[in-house]
Amino acid sequence: MIQIGILTVDFEQRDIRAQGEPLRIGARAFDILEVLHRAHGAIVSKDDIMDAVWPGLIVEENRLQVHIATLRKMLGASRDLIKTVPGRGYALVAAPLISPLSTRLAPEASEAPLPADRPRSHSAPLIGRQAEIAHIIDMIDRTPVVTLVGAGGIGKTSLALQVAHDLESQARKRVHFVELARASARDDVLRALADALGQTHDEALSIDAIAEAAAASSCLLVLDNAEHVVDLIASLVETLATRADTLRVLVTSREPLHISAESVFRVNPLTVPDGDASAEQIAGSSAAELFLCRTRAATPDCAIDASGLKLIGDICRRLDGLPLAIELAAARVATLGIDGVASRLDDRLNLLTGGLRSALPRHQALRATFDWSYVLLDPAARLLFRRMGCFIGPFTFDAAHAVAQEPGASIADMIAGLGELVAKSLLTVEFSGSNAQYRLTESTRAYALEKLRSEGELERVAARYARYEREQAEARASSMANEGIPDLQSMADNAGEPRAGANQAQQASRASALALELQKPSRMSEYCAHAKQALDTIDAGPPGTVDAESEMQLRAAYATALLHTTGDVHAAAAMWDRTLGLARDAGHVELEEYALTGQWNTMLAMSDVHESLRYATRFERAAERRGERSQRLLATTMVATSLHYFGEHAQARERFEAATSALADAGEMARTVTAFALDAASLGRTMLTRLVWIQGEPEHAMRLAAQAIEFARRDRSGLALCVVLGAAVVPIALRYGDHDAISDYLETMRSVADANGFDIWRSHAECLAGQFDIQAGHPGAGLARLEPALRRVEASGFQRLLAPLIVAYAEGLVRTGRAAEAREKLDTTLARCRACGEHLFVPELLRAKGLAMLEQARNAAADLAVGYEAEGRRHLHAAIDIANEQGAGMWALRATLDLADHLIERGRGGQASSMIANLSGRFDLQSRASDIRRLVRLRSFVRADDTPPARQRHVRFESTADAAPAWDYVARQVA
Numbered sequence: 010m011i012q013i014g015i016l017t018v019d020f021e022q023r024d025i026r027a028q029g030e031p032l033r034i035g036a037r038a039f040d041i042l043e044v045l046h047r048a049h050g051a052i053v054s055k056d057d058i059m060d061a062v063w064p065g066l067i068v069e070e071n072r073l074q075v076h077i078a079t080l081r082k083m084l085g086a087s088r089d090l091i092k093t094v095p096g097r098g099y100a101l102v103a104a105p106l107i108s109p110l111s112t113r114l115a116p117e118a119s120e121a122p123l124p125a126d127r128p129r130s131h132s133a134p135l136i137g138r139q140a141e142i143a144h145i146i147d148m149i150d151r152t153p154v155v156t157l158v159g160a161g162g163i164g165k166t167s168l169a170l171q172v173a174h175d176l177e178s179q180a181r182k183r184v185h186f187v188e189l190a191r192a193s194a195r196d197d198v199l200r201a202l203a204d205a206l207g208q209t210h211d212e213a214l215s216i217d218a219i220a221e222a223a224a225a226s227s228c229l230l231v232l233d234n235a236e237h238v239v240d241l242i243a244s245l246v247e248t249l250a251t252r253a254d255t256l257r258v259l260v261t262s263r264e265p266l267h268i269s270a271e272s273v274f275r276v277n278p279l280t281v282p283d284g285d286a287s288a289e290q291i292a293g294s295s296a297a298e299l300f301l302c303r304t305r306a307a308t309p310d311c312a313i314d315a316s317g318l319k320l321i322g323d324i325c326r327r328l329d330g331l332p333l334a335i336e337l338a339a340a341r342v343a344t345l346g347i348d349g350v351a352s353r354l355d356d357r358l359n360l361l362t363g364g365l366r367s368a369l370p371r372h373q374a375l376r377a378t379f380d381w382s383y384v385l386l387d388p389a390a391r392l393l394f395r396r397m398g399c400f401i402g403p404f405t406f407d408a409a410h411a412v413a414q415e416p417g418a419s420i421a422d423m424i425a426g427l428g429e430l431v432a433k434s435l436l437t438v439e440f441s442g443s444n445a446q447y448r449l450t451e452s453t454r455a456y457a458l459e460k461l462r463s464e465g466e467l468e469r470v471a472a473r474y475a476r477y478e479r480e481q482a483e484a485r486a487s488s489m490a491n492e493g494i495p496d497l498q499s500m501a502d503n504a505g506e507p508r509a510g511a512n513q514a515q516q517a518s519r520a521s522a523l524a525l526e527l528q529k530p531s532r533m534s535e536y537c538a539h540a541k542q543a544l545d546t547i548d549a550g551p552p553g554t555v556d557a558e559s560e561m562q563l564r565a566a567y568a569t570a571l572l573h574t575t576g577d578v579h580a581a582a583a584m585w586d587r588t589l590g591l592a593r594d595a596g597h598v599e600l601e602e603y604a605l606t607g608q609w610n611t612m613l614a615m616s617d618v619h620e621s622l623r624y625a626t627r628f629e630r631a632a633e634r635r636g637e638r639s640q641r642l643l644a645t646t647m648v649a650t651s652l653h654y655f656g657e658h659a660q661a662r663e664r665f666e667a668a669t670s671a672l673a674d675a676g677e678m679a680r681t682v683t684a685f686a687l688d689a690a691s692l693g694r695t696m697l698t699r700l701v702w703i704q705g706e707p708e709h710a711m712r713l714a715a716q717a718i719e720f721a722r723r724d725r726s727g728l729a730l731c732v733v734l735g736a737a738v739v740p741i742a743l744r745y746g747d748h749d750a751i752s753d754y755l756e757t758m759r760s761v762a763d764a765n766g767f768d769i770w771r772s773h774a775e776c777l778a779g780q781f782d783i784q785a786g787h788p789g790a791g792l793a794r795l796e797p798a799l800r801r802v803e804a805s806g807f808q809r810l811l812a813p814l815i816v817a818y819a820e821g822l823v824r825t826g827r828a829a830e831a832r833e834k835l836d837t838t839l840a841r842c843r844a845c846g847e848h849l850f851v852p853e854l855l856r857a858k859g860l861a862m863l864e865q866a867r868n869a870a871a872d873l874a875v876g877y878e879a880e881g882r883r884h885l886h887a888a889i890d891i892a893n894e895q896g897a898g899m900w901a902l903r904a905t906l907d908l909a910d911h912l913i914e915r916g917r918g919g920q921a922s923s924m925i926a927n928l929s930g931r932f933d934l935q936s937r938a939s940d941i942r943r944l945v946r947l948r949s950f951v952r953a954d955d956t957p958p959a960r961q962r963h964v965r966f967e968s969t970a971d972a973a974p975a976w977d978y979v980a981r982q983v984a
Contacts, residue, residue: 011046013042013046013084013087013090013101014084014085014086014087014090015027015028015084015085015086015087016032016083016084016087017029018042018046020043020046023039025039025042025083027083027085032083034079034083035076035079037062037063037072037076038076038079038080040061040062041058041062041073041076041077041080042080042101044057044058044061044062045058045091045099045100045101046101048100048101048374049374049377050100050101050102050374050376050377050380051100051359051374051376051377052094052097052098052099052100052359052376053098053099053100054097054098055073055098055099057098058073058098058099059073077091077093077099089102090102094463097749100376102377102380102384135164135167135168135171136279136295136298136299136302137279137280137294137295137296137298137299138164138167138168138171138295141168141274141276142168142171142172142175144274145157145168145172145259145274146172146175146176148272148274149172149176149182149229149257149259151272152270152271152272153250153254153256153257153258153270154246154250154257154258154260154266154268154270154271154272155257155258155259155260155271155272155273155274156259156260156261156262156265156266156271156272156273156274157169157259157260157261157262157274157276158262158263158264158265158273158274158275158276158434159263159275159276159277159434160263160331160382160434160435160450160453161263161333161378161379161381161382161434162331162332162333162334162375162378163276163277163278163331163332163333163434164276164279164332164333165233165261165262165276166233166234166261167332168261168276169231169233169259169261170186170231172259173186173229173231173259176229182227182228182229182257183226183227183228183229184228184229184231185205185206185226185228185229185230185231186205186231186233187201187202187204187205187230187231187232187233188201188233188234189201189232189233189234189235189237189238189242190233190234190237192238193237193238195241195245196214198238198241198242198245199214199215199216199219199245200214202219202230202245203218203219203222205230206219206222206223206226206228206230207222208222216245216248216249217252219249220248220249220252220253221252221253223249223253223256224252224253224254224255224256227255227256228256228257229257229258229259230249230256230257230258230259231258231259231260231261232246232258232259232260232261233261234261234262235260235261235262235266236262236263236264236382236385236433237381237385239262239264239266242260242262242266243266243267243268246258246260246266246268246270246271247266247268247269247270250268250270251270263382263385263433263434264432264433264434265432277330278296278329278330278331278332279294279295279296279299279325279330279331279332279335280294280295280296280330281294281296281297281322281325281326281329281330282294282296282297282322282325282326284322284323284326284720284723285673286322288315288318288319291318291319291321291322292318294322294325295330296325296326296328296330296332296335297318297321297322297325299332299335299336299339300321300324300325300335300338300339301313301321301339302339303335303336303339303340304339304342304347307339307340307342307343308342308343311342311343311346311347313347317347320347320348320351320712321347323351323715323716323719324338324347324350324351324354326719327354327451327715327719328354328357328451328452329450329451329452331450331452333375333378334357334361334375334452337360337361337374337375338350338354338357338360338361341360341361348708348709348712349708349712351712351715351716352708352709352710352711352712352713352714352715353711353715354715355455355715355718355747355750355753355754356747356749356750357375357452357455358375358376358379358455358456358459359376359749361374361375361376375452375456376456376459379452379453379456382433382434382435383456383460385433386429386430386433386435387426387429389422389425389426390425390426390429390430391460392413392426393409393413393414393423393426393427393430394430394435394436394457394460395457395458395460395461395464395466396412396413396457396461396466396470397409397412397413397436397447397449397457398449398454398455398456398457398458398460398461399412399458399461399470399471399474399756399760400412400447400448400449400454400474401454401722401725401757401761402448402722402725403439403446403447403448404446404447404448405444405445405446405447406423406427406445406447408477409423409427409447410423411473411477412470412473412474412477413470427447435449435453436448436449436453437449437450451722455753458753458756462752467752467756468756471756471759471760471763472763474760474763474764475759475760475763475764478760478763478764478765479763479764479766537567537570537571537574537575540563540566540567540570541567543563544563544564544567547560557591557594557595557597558595558597558600560591561588561591561592561595561597561600561604562600564584564585564587564588564591565584565585565588565600565603565604565607567584568580568581568584568585568588568607568611569581569607571584572610572611572614572769572807573728573731573767573769573770574766574767574768574769575768575769575805576614576768576769576772576802576805576806576807577805577806578611578614578615578805578806578807578808579615579806581607581611581614582608582611582612582615585604585607585608585611586608588600588604588607589601589604589605589608592604598631598635601631602628602631602632602635602640605624605627605628605631606624606628606643606647608624609621609624609625609628609647609651612624613650613651613654613809614806614807614808614809615806615807615808615809615845616654616808616809616811616812616841616842616845616847617845617846618651618654618655618845618846618847618848619845619846621650621651621654622648622651622652622655622846625644625647625648625650625651626648628643628644628647629641629644629645629647629648632644638671639689642668642671642672642689643689645664645667645668646664646665646668646669646672646689646692646693646696648664649661649662649664649665649668649693649696650692650696652664653665653696653699653700653849654846654847654848654849655846655847655848655849656848656849656851656891656894656895656897657895658700658703658704658895658896658897659896661696661700662697662700662701662704665693665696665697665700666697668689668693669690669693669694669697672689672690672693673690687728687729687732688729690720691717691720691721691726691729691732691733692732694713694716694717694720694733695717695732695733695736695737696736696737697713698710698713698714698717698733698737698738698741699736699737699740699741701713702737702741702744702899703849703897703898703899703900704896704897704898704899705897705898705899705901705902705931705932706898706933707741707744707745707899707936707938707940707941708933708936708937708938710741711741711745711747714733714737714738714741714742717733717737717738718730718733718734718738721733727761727762727764727765727767728765728767730757730758730761731758731761731762731767731770732770734754734757734758734774735758735770735773735774735777735810736810738754739751739754739755739758739774739777740777740813742754743777743780743781743784744899744938744939744940745937745938745939746937746938746939746942748781748785751781752781755774755777755778755781758770758773758774758777759771759774759775762774769802769805769807772798772801772802772805773798773802773810773814775794775795775797775798776795776798776799776802776814776817777814778794778795779791779792779793779794779795779796779798779799779817779818779821780795780814780817780821782794782795783795783817783820783821783824784817788820788821788824788825789825791821792818792821792822792825795814795817795818795821796818799814799815799818802814808841811838812838812842812847812849812850812853812854813850813853815834815835815838815854815857816835816850816853816854816856816857818831818834819831819832819834819835819857819858819861820857820860822834822861823857823860823861823864826868828861828862828864828865828868829865831857831858831861832858832861832862832865835854835857835858835861836858838854839851839854839855839858842854848891848895851891852888852889852891852892852895852897852900852901852904853888853900853903855884855885855887855888855891855904856884856885856888856900856903856904856907858884859880859881859882859883859884859885859887859888859904859907859908860881860885860907861881862877862878862880862881862884863877863878863881863882863911865877865881866878866881881911882908882911885904885907885908885911886908888900888901888904889901889904889905889908892904898931898932899940902928902931902932902940902941902944903940905924905925905927905928906940906943906944906947908921908924909921909924909925909947909951910947912924913950913951918951921947921951922951925944925947925948925951928944932944
């Protein structure tokens with residue numbers, strides 16, 4: 010029997026009662042309750058519920074809603090235990106109170122207070138905790154009450170149980186263990202204490218009698234999971250400590266008791282390896298040791314090599330050393346492999362479920378652990394907590410007040426809220442000298458963002474965050490101007506003065522200072538206007554106003570900044586040309602090479618791949634002459650990037666993998682900022698992620714994407730984060746179908762772009778958001794968002810990432826009846842790509858054009874329809890052929906699936922089956938990528954010999970976005 014709110018349920022006997030009275034409930038409603046219960050607090054999608062409860066049947070969603078309403082009615086005051094998560098499904102949240110304790114942990118508490126067969130931990134074995142155990146035992150010897158405090162899942166119960174076993178085995182203390190998770194009222198707690206001490210409680214329970222028994226036994230009383238009754242426990246423990254001198258109490262809680270007899274021990278996470286740790290160092294960290302231990306126990310056949318260990322180190326770091334999260338992640342290796350777990354950590358709240366059956370429900374899923382903490386917060390602290398999810402990395406009190414508090418809210422309320430979050434282990438305080446900063450762990454932040462989104466506050470709070478960052482940037486600029494670093498107006502005023510030595514030195518110093526600020530991504534937007542003013546003044550003045558090296562530095566920094574702020578590629582190209590000329594005239598080899606990398610990046614931004622390859626090879630020859638390893642690796646990455654855009658993916662991948670491996674070994678050298686304001690390692694990771702996806706390895710690509718984001722976040726590089734997200738991660742997540750991650754990525758990209766003034770990346774984020782809307786089935790809303798942002802990108806001349814956005818735009822136009830416009834846009838883009846050598850996206854452009862022409866055929870007069878249809882098929886075949894020539898497996902797959910859809914619609918299932926069969930051995934059919942799932946469904950459909958042809962003829966997909974839900978419908982019909 011298990012307790013759910015006021016209901017007692019026996020799923021084996023299919024019996025449900027309220028206060029002992031049997032209830033009548035329909036079979037379907039009972040099945041739904043069981044499905045939700047078995048999920049252990051995780052969200053279950055509506056489709057999964059319907060598949061489990063109505064297998065093989067087509068059921069309208071309102072029937073599910075009726076049964077959910079019935080269950081909520083039965084739960085009465087506990088109806089909120091069934092939570093609706095908009096757009097995702099339902100979850101059964103474990104309530105803090107399930108039922109009063111009525112049994113002991115052992116048959117006779119006085120004889121076996123701590124049973125040997127009791128699990129030692131709800132979350133993790135005791136790895137790396139030896140020093141803590143010794144310290145806690147020492148504290149118990151000296152102090153009447155010791156409270157182990159820490160975040161949920163950090164291992165407090167494990168430590169308490171190990172300490173208890175050690176003390177008992179040494180015959181130093183008799184131990185009585187009291188589980189408080191199911192207690193909520195004073196009588197519940199007293200009854201549990203009496204049970205543990207072997208006291209009968211036929212009559213009214215008395216604290217005096219319990220204190221008497223505790224004093225007589227001279228025991229260690231372990232009170233586990235006290236946070237939800239912390240005030241009550243504090244009062245009772247203080248009374249017990251006063252009346253029983255020999256009693257020792259060990260409490261586990263997410264916050265201290267705050268009583269005079271208490272000593273607090275903060276339980277820290279397990280140690281995690283550094284990003285550049287060796288395989289031996291990774292294996293030696295306690296977090297990785299736990300992961301390996303759990304993985305080998307659950308999946309002994311999983312071979313782990315050096316690359317696998319590196320992934321484990323990344324996983325442990327991203328999980329902040331939290332034992333519960335690490336254990337849950339290790340359990341998922343049996344299903345997904347280490348690569349699969351690493352690539353899905355951005356969706357960790359859904360991924361990390363399925364803990365030990367013996368564990369409390371809230372320790373069986375990461376989200377449930379946070380749910381337990383969240384429901385214990387006051388409403389004001391909940392609001393503060395979820396709004397602080399917008400901060401990446403440490404933040405100050407002033408930042409939290411500006412972003413998370415409502416205008417007019419008192420400072421006292423803010424301090425109280427922060428105090429509660431710190432006390433309850435949801436917020437970490439870090440000190441830099443005398444200044445305090447706050448931080449959410451990555452997992453805690455993921456949960457806070459989910460809550461912020463579910464409350465409908467995400468956009469509003471993200472806008473506040475962006476505004477605060479802009480104000481801080483302006484304040485910093487003003488402060489620096491007051492200090493004379495750099496005094497731009499003075500520089501402009503003095504530009505026309507005679508060339509006195511002291512004045513020229515001062516001008517050079519100011520120009521160099523400005524160039525330095527422009528090279529900092531967080532300063533780019535602040536200083537662009539000032540830099541242009543200074544350069545205009547230099548151009549208008551007599552030669553030699555500023556020395557050549559200072560002018561080159563300023564022009565190079567300004568050209569770099571332009572591409573990430575306004576995106577004005579033509580101004581940037583002119584600036585790099587001038588810089589190259591100055592460097593050659595001055596014989597400055599280093600600056601000439603630097604300008605070559607800048608012009609290479611600018612040519613790519615203009616989509617002139619031929620020119621970009623020319624500049625990359627010039628730089629490669631220069632790097633070979635100089636012989637510096639870092640420069641050679643950068644050259645390899647640049648050439649590989651140009652080859653990738655040229656469609657030479659195999660050559661590009663070989664170079665990328667060699668360079669990224671060498672750059673990782675090079676450590677800090679890999680972080681050298683280039684003329685495009687991005688380190689070579691970040692560029693290589695971003696491009697390799699996209700290339701691997703295009704070649705048809707979606708799971709590998711998702712893993713690389715997770716690593717790229719983790720590196721960018723760890724380095725706190727807003728620019729790297731925007732580039733990684735905009736150029737690779739968000740487009741891949743859109744094609745993978747990871748909708749929850751997409752929302753988080755887009756908000757991050759917007760807020761970082763806003764905060765740093767990266768206007769071009771903000772526009773790109775809006776384009777991707779429009780594409781997301783189109784794919785989600787809202788083409789009108791998606792086009793309304795995408796069109797103005799697309800115009801801004803096109804006007805800037807920044808075309809490097811334009812082609813895939815044009816494909817999304819064309820798909821939206823087709824779905825809203827504007828196929829002719831789509832064709833025209835695609836024709837223009839195809840002509841441009843072919844002219845400048847940007848072959849990378851040609852297969853996708855041809856595929857989109859083929860779909861547009863097939864749509865025109867459906868709506869055209871009979872004499873025109875035949876021609877449109879033939880042209881549509883021809884373009885789809887061309888897309889497949891070019892994709893295969895490039896080795897772009899994913900492009901070939903998408904075009905093949907679209908062509909197969911069309912053939913099935915025309916009753917030519919045999920041809921479609923043949924085409925699909927040719928794809929069978931080229932992809933991992935276990936992948937969860939939407940295109941792979943679509944392939945699997947299509948293979949099953951075309952193999953169904955008993956499917957009536959008439960039904961096949963009525964199946965039609967207007968775009969890739971329609972394919973997944975449409976094929977779900979087909980599969981249900983066939984079933």
